[in-house]
Amino acid sequence: xxxxxxxxxxxxxxxxxxxxxxxxxxxxxxxxxxxxxxxxxxxxxxxxxxxxxxxxxxxxxxxxxxxxxxxxxxxxxxxxxxxxxxxxxxxxxxxxxxxxxxxxxxxxxxx
Amino acid sequence: xxxxxxxxxxxxxxxxxxxxxxxxxxxxxxxxxxxxxxxxxxxxxxxxxxxxxxxxxxxxxxxxxxxxxxxxxxxxxxxxxxxxxxxxxxxxxxxxxxxxxxxxxxxxxxxx
Numbered sequence: 612x613x614x615x616x617x618x619x620x621x622x623x624x625x626x627x628x629x630x631x632x633x634x635x636x637x638x639x640x641x642x643x644x645x646x647x648x649x650x651x652x653x654x655x656x657x658x659x660x661x662x663x664x665x666x667x668x669x670x671x672x673x674x675x676x677x678x679x680x681x682x683x684x685x686x687x688x689x690x691x692x693x694x695x696x697x698x699x700x701x702x703x704x705x706x707x708x709x710x711x712x713x714x715x716x717x718x719x720x721x722x
Numbered sequence: 723x724x725x726x727x728x729x730x731x732x733x734x735x736x737x738x739x740x741x742x743x744x745x746x747x748x749x750x751x752x753x754x755x756x757x758x759x760x761x762x763x764x765x766x767x768x769x770x771x772x773x774x775x776x777x778x779x780x781x782x783x784x785x786x787x788x789x790x791x792x793x794x795x796x797x798x799x800x801x802x803x804x805x806x807x808x809x810x811x812x813x814x815x816x817x818x819x820x821x822x823x824x825x826x827x828x829x830x831x832x833x834x
Contacts, residue, residue, distance in 0.1 A: 615764075644822070653813060654765070654825040699764050707777055708753065708817060712764030 613638045615702050617713035625721055627689050632716045634683040634700035642703040643683045644710065645674050647696045654699065658685075690720045724748045726826030728814050734832045740802035743829045747795070747816030753777075755823060756789055756799050757813040765813055771797060804833045 614637040624630050634643070642661055646654040658667045660676035660683060667674050671694065673686045683700055697717045701710040727746040735741045747754050752773050757765035768787065769779040773794040782789065786805070791797040801808055811830050815823040 646825075651830075653827045654815075656822055656824065659822050701764075707770070708821070708823070709767055709770060709778055710765075710823065712766070714764050715762075 613640075613702065613704050613711045615700060615711050615713040617698075617700060617716050619716060620714065621717045621719075623719045623721065624687075624690050626691055629689065630687050632685040632687070632698055632718075634685070634702075634713055636681050636683075636702045636711075638702075638704050639678070639681070640702045640704045641676075641678050643676050644701045644703070645683070645685055646699045646701065648699065648715070649696050657698075687718075690718075692720050692722055694718060695720045726814055726816050726824055728812075728826040728829055730829055731827060732830050732832075734834060735804050736834055737806055738803040740800065741804050741831065742798055742800045743812050743814075743831075745797045745799070745814030745826060747797075747814070748824055751816035751818055751824075752794070753817045754791060754797050755815040755817075756797070757815065759811040759813055759828075761810070768799070801831075804831075806833050809833045 616635045645657040648654050658674040663678040665676045671688045676683045697715045699712050699715045701712045729744050754771045756768045759765040768782045769789045770777040771791045774791050789799045809832050811828045813828045814826040817823045
């Protein structure tokens with residue numbers, strides 16, 4: 612059974628600081644997604660990582676994938692309050708695009 | 723920009739009643755998914771359709787849940803009878819085959 616674990620579960624940080632969210636998964640996969648969810652809202656796609664060594668950046672967020680270590684990271688640079696949300700990683704181990712989500716990391720950026 | 727549509731956005735129902743949710747995927751997306759998200763957790767896949775066919779429904783509690791996509795476009799998820807533990811956000815997503823999933827706004831269900 613595939614397990615997807617994120618840490619930390621909760622992160623409170625000051626504006627301007629850097630931090631990394633980790634996503635570990637238990638079964639071989641070369642397709643990983645990061646989503647953002649604001650309270651009471653749906654999921655917004657952030658990154659799609661499709662191969663080992665893939666790195667993608669958008670604004671203050673950068674995601675990477677190491678399929679050999681079964682690890683993805685979401686790095687936050689110089690955090691701002693608008694980044695406050697819950698971030699989910701999701702892994703697809705099938706060719707059928709069936710995603711297993713991690714438990715989420717709730718990020719709170721304080722002024 | 724095309725979006726996944728869901729209705730209703732909110733639903734309050736009493737235990738043992740029937741409830742139904744509707745989803746209209748992005749035009750041209752052959753694959754449709756229903757997820758359940760319990761507060762404070764990640765979404766859990768309930769059922770996946772490819773056109774009108776069920777690809778996977780292994781996590782769907784079939785004694786009370788049913789899903790259909792009769793014409794391969796929009797879809798309905800039904801719960802009968804609803805139980806207190808069914809209170810959650812029900813999310814619909816769609817995608818082109820084996821590609822990025824786009825999520826709808828969700829239906830928040832409260833069972834009293």
